[in-house]
Amino acid sequence: xxxxxxxxxxxxxxxxxxxxxxxxxxxxxxxxxxxxxxxxxxxxxxxxxxxxxxxxxxxxxxxxxxxxxxxxxxxxxxxxxxxxxxxxxxxxxxxxxxxxxxxxxxxxxxxxxxxxxxxxxxxxxxxxxxxxxxxxxxxxxxxxxxxxxxxxxxxxxxxxxxxxxxxxxxxxxxxxxxxxxxxxxxxxxxxxxxxxxxxxxxxxxxxxxxxxxxxxxxxxxxxxxxxxxxxxxxxxxxxxxxxxxxxxxxxxxxxxxxxxxxxxxxxxxxxxxxxxxxxxxxxxxxxxxxxxxxxxxxxxxxxxxxxxxxxxxxxxxxxxxxxxxxxxxxxxxxxxxxxxxxxxxxxxxxxxxxxxxxx
Amino acid sequence: xxxxxxxxxxxxxxxxxxxxxxxxxxxxxxxxxxxxxxxxxxxxxxxxxxxxxxxxxxxxxxxxxxxxxxxxxxxxxxxxxxxxxxxxxxxxxxxxxxxxxxxxxxxxxxxxxxxxxxxxxxxxxxxxxxxxxxxxxxxxxxxxxxxxxxxxxxxxxxxxxxxxxxxxxxxxxxxxxxxxxxxxxxxxxxxxxxxxxxxxxxxxxxxxxxxxxxxxxxxxxxxxxxxxxxxxxxxxxxxxxxxxxxxxxxxxxxxxxxxxxxxxxxxxxxxxxxxxxxxxxxxxxxxxxxxxx
Amino acid sequence: xxxxxxxxxxxxxxxxxxxxxxxxxxxxxxxxxxxxxxxxxxxxxxxxxxxxxxxxxxxxxxxxxxxxxxxxxxxxxxxxxxxxxxxxxxxxxxxxxxxxxxxxxxxxxxxxxxxxxxxxxxxxxxxxxxxxxxxxxxxxxxxxxxxxxxxxxxxxxxxxxxxxxxxxxxxxxxxxxxxxxxxxxxxxxxxxxxxxxxxxxxxxxxxxxxxxxxxxxxxxxxxxxxxxxxxxxxxxxxxxxxxxxxxxxxxxxxxxxxxxxxxxxxxxxxxxxxxxxxxxxxxxxxxxxxx
Numbered sequence: 001x002x003x004x005x006x007x008x009x010x011x012x013x014x015x016x017x018x019x020x021x022x023x024x025x026x027x028x029x030x031x032x033x034x035x036x037x038x039x040x041x042x043x044x045x046x047x048x049x050x051x052x053x054x055x056x057x058x059x060x061x062x063x064x065x066x067x068x069x070x071x072x073x074x075x076x077x078x079x080x081x082x083x084x085x086x087x088x089x090x091x092x093x094x095x096x097x098x099x100x101x102x103x104x105x106x107x108x109x110x111x112x113x114x115x116x117x118x119x120x121x122x123x124x125x126x127x128x129x130x131x132x133x134x135x136x137x138x139x140x141x142x143x144x145x146x147x148x149x150x151x152x153x154x155x156x157x158x159x160x161x162x163x164x165x166x167x168x169x170x171x172x173x174x175x176x177x178x179x180x181x182x183x184x185x186x187x188x189x190x191x192x193x194x195x196x197x198x199x200x201x202x203x204x205x206x207x208x209x210x211x212x213x214x215x216x217x218x219x220x221x222x223x224x225x226x227x228x229x230x231x232x233x234x235x236x237x238x239x240x241x242x243x244x245x246x247x248x249x250x251x252x253x254x255x256x257x258x259x260x261x262x263x264x265x266x267x268x269x270x271x272x273x274x275x276x277x278x279x280x281x282x283x284x285x286x287x288x289x290x291x292x293x294x295x296x297x298x299x300x301x302x303x304x305x306x307x308x309x310x311x312x313x314x315x316x317x318x319x320x321x322x323x324x325x326x327x328x329x330x331x332x333x334x335x336x337x338x339x340x341x342x343x344x345x346x347x348x349x350x351x352x353x354x355x356x357x358x359x
Numbered sequence: 360x361x362x363x364x365x366x367x368x369x370x371x372x373x374x375x376x377x378x379x380x381x382x383x384x385x386x387x388x389x390x391x392x393x394x395x396x397x398x399x400x401x402x403x404x405x406x407x408x409x410x411x412x413x414x415x416x417x418x419x420x421x422x423x424x425x426x427x428x429x430x431x432x433x434x435x436x437x438x439x440x441x442x443x444x445x446x447x448x449x450x451x452x453x454x455x456x457x458x459x460x461x462x463x464x465x466x467x468x469x470x471x472x473x474x475x476x477x478x479x480x481x482x483x484x485x486x487x488x489x490x491x492x493x494x495x496x497x498x499x500x501x502x503x504x505x506x507x508x509x510x511x512x513x514x515x516x517x518x519x520x521x522x523x524x525x526x527x528x529x530x531x532x533x534x535x536x537x538x539x540x541x542x543x544x545x546x547x548x549x550x551x552x553x554x555x556x557x558x559x560x561x562x563x564x565x566x567x568x569x570x571x572x573x574x575x576x577x578x579x580x581x582x583x584x585x586x587x588x589x590x591x592x593x594x595x596x597x598x599x600x601x602x603x604x605x606x607x608x609x610x611x612x613x614x615x616x617x618x619x620x621x622x623x624x625x626x627x628x629x630x631x632x633x634x635x636x637x638x639x640x641x642x643x644x645x646x647x648x649x650x651x652x
Numbered sequence: 653x654x655x656x657x658x659x660x661x662x663x664x665x666x667x668x669x670x671x672x673x674x675x676x677x678x679x680x681x682x683x684x685x686x687x688x689x690x691x692x693x694x695x696x697x698x699x700x701x702x703x704x705x706x707x708x709x710x711x712x713x714x715x716x717x718x719x720x721x722x723x724x725x726x727x728x729x730x731x732x733x734x735x736x737x738x739x740x741x742x743x744x745x746x747x748x749x750x751x752x753x754x755x756x757x758x759x760x761x762x763x764x765x766x767x768x769x770x771x772x773x774x775x776x777x778x779x780x781x782x783x784x785x786x787x788x789x790x791x792x793x794x795x796x797x798x799x800x801x802x803x804x805x806x807x808x809x810x811x812x813x814x815x816x817x818x819x820x821x822x823x824x825x826x827x828x829x830x831x832x833x834x835x836x837x838x839x840x841x842x843x844x845x846x847x848x849x850x851x852x853x854x855x856x857x858x859x860x861x862x863x864x865x866x867x868x869x870x871x872x873x874x875x876x877x878x879x880x881x882x883x884x885x886x887x888x889x890x891x892x893x894x895x896x897x898x899x900x901x902x903x904x905x906x907x908x909x910x911x912x913x914x915x916x917x918x919x920x921x922x923x924x925x926x927x928x929x930x931x932x933x934x935x936x937x938x939x940x941x942x943x
Contacts (some may be wrong), residue, residue, distance in 0.1 A: 073368075081846045089844075106562055348827070383749050393776035408778070410785060454673075462671065464672065477683060479924055481876055484920050608775045
């Protein structure tokens, strides 16, 4: 196993009465692209800022390259940050912005020139040296901000929602470029975002955070296919979540009673009588006119939405819950108002333990 | 598990905070010492203020026996000038602030430049140049000329204050109002004025304080017969200020502070009320959402 | 067709005239014209019994070059410069301290700064005089502590005038610098630290350049009024110490040499214009913090 380049052990952060990061343990591996993913206010940015040194942890230890850094000021830490709103110095040109780091370290002028040119080339901003930040577009500012952070050769680059201010198309393009850049340079990226799609596209590993706690950490596909709680299932991708009670366990096959009928799912470690959730991705949901074996769930077709490559069908369960089904092609036999039986391959659905008191 | 880390950092931060507070206190002392001394000498048991001769409240009593004709006349004169100058400055300032923000016309840049002149040019230069004009045309010096002088430096401040209050969505509001059938005048009274009310209030407060404290214009543009309170103070300073002037100034400060506290309390109450309404609205919306879900 | 379009145009212009008209008229009548007129007067001849004779001459400006006046001008410039420098040095850390406080605390601290300004400025100057009387509390303290043998004469000295100038103008230096520093985003300072700059380096390379508009506004709001004041110098200098402002004032009072007063006023106008010009070379005029 590769070494952890950044390690957070039992890190807590309080703002007055607010406990924003709770006993956080996280090992960030050398050379990986790790994303801290979560809704706003979940503590992901605070975690990043504690690694950078802008915030002090209330307790716990943070090590970077095996060295404790809690007492180090941000300017003493070998990590660099790409800020949410770029934070380019408005009074300096693009060249001087990028040269800021090495010029503070008293690197010879000629060397600085060489490295700035290199960096601007790396982010495809050659020829913009003399511009002021105000004369750049959002995407260009972001490239300069990345060049400015990378010129110090950090082992770890921290990125705080760097694409948040860009429009959708540019964001998609920058996602790919950032990923390529990270592979090419081979340095560790710690990336903060609330956009699960962005996280899925770029990351080697994703840590899903809510209320200051890491709920699940793992490779994108792992988290997508095996969410360990309802929140992760809901937050990552689209999901239909049904609640029900396990009625029969047959090896790994579970028969579950939902308010609207029986369904099948597949999983280990569940016992009869347990209340659980079942998560099914819209692409795995199927409907047919006759009940499928083990399923007695009926739903009424509500409407269709055409979304370019896929067609989304909404179905209403008798209790009012809405199910989503997505296919590459419209099922021409379906009409609005039709009643159908719902089923899925049990292996494609995910049973999730329900916490005490969770609805 | 409340192991305190980064102790050194914490200590340094604490030390910096202490020295910051100490420094700020020294600067505040520099501002407040003269005010406190001024108040102290309103209780001075002496005919004229040179040195401290003992405590008395006599001067407040004397002040309110209204026998100090000169002092009260000067105060009333100052107040009348300040009120008139404030009304004119705010009226022209509101119109001008809105107009200069909204309309494009030839010479607008020039007018904007002219608005900066009274703010940056020494007041004596402004006063003297107006004095020469008035004397040359033969306008009699007196309350009228002082009011004109005060308005000339109050209007730019009023315009700047109000311009700062007009935000981008103000334009949209006006358009919405006219779209709903209000004419320009109705829009101005019912939409524009209420939306910049805080700006109008602070412009009025600023104009009033600038006018009531002014010495230079009031001195240069006054007739020989009647002077404003600050000019009176300037003239008696050489022979010694009488403690009743301190008493009067003390009362004026208290009135001003009370007025300012009232103004900010009103503004805060309004902001709070708005925030509450917004919160309630959001709550309603979110309950609606959860019902839909 | 033509008639319709002019009618429409007139209709559109009315609100503009109604709103921007009064302020434009006022500024032209009471700022532009007087300013032009005073420049005109400065090139005229002094009337025998006061007033002006409309014969062009450069006499007033030649008079200014006289050693007596030149010394006063240089001294005024020097005192205004010292006042400005001290106000900047004292005011910047103070403004920084306030601006880095949470918004609600900062607005209270600013309020605390404004309250003394509502006390008549002459009465505040008078209070300094009372403190620095020959037998006043400051002298008593100095004698009591044994720092001096006999009372020091503070009254009517340049030193006391300077104290008056500084305490009078310091708030006006603090306010624009405060609003500049307040606008400075913490993210800028963090970005600088992130790139390896120590706080002192960050201060000189990021904070100072970015708060330049506030600093320069403070210079303008301190230097120019300090150069033109006559009340502070009158009160604390007792008329013994003459500055430009006193001389201008005297030309319109006892001495009645209008063209000379006008020429001195033009000199102040030029200094102002020069400062504004220098400012416009470095930053946008619209960014100037005058309020």
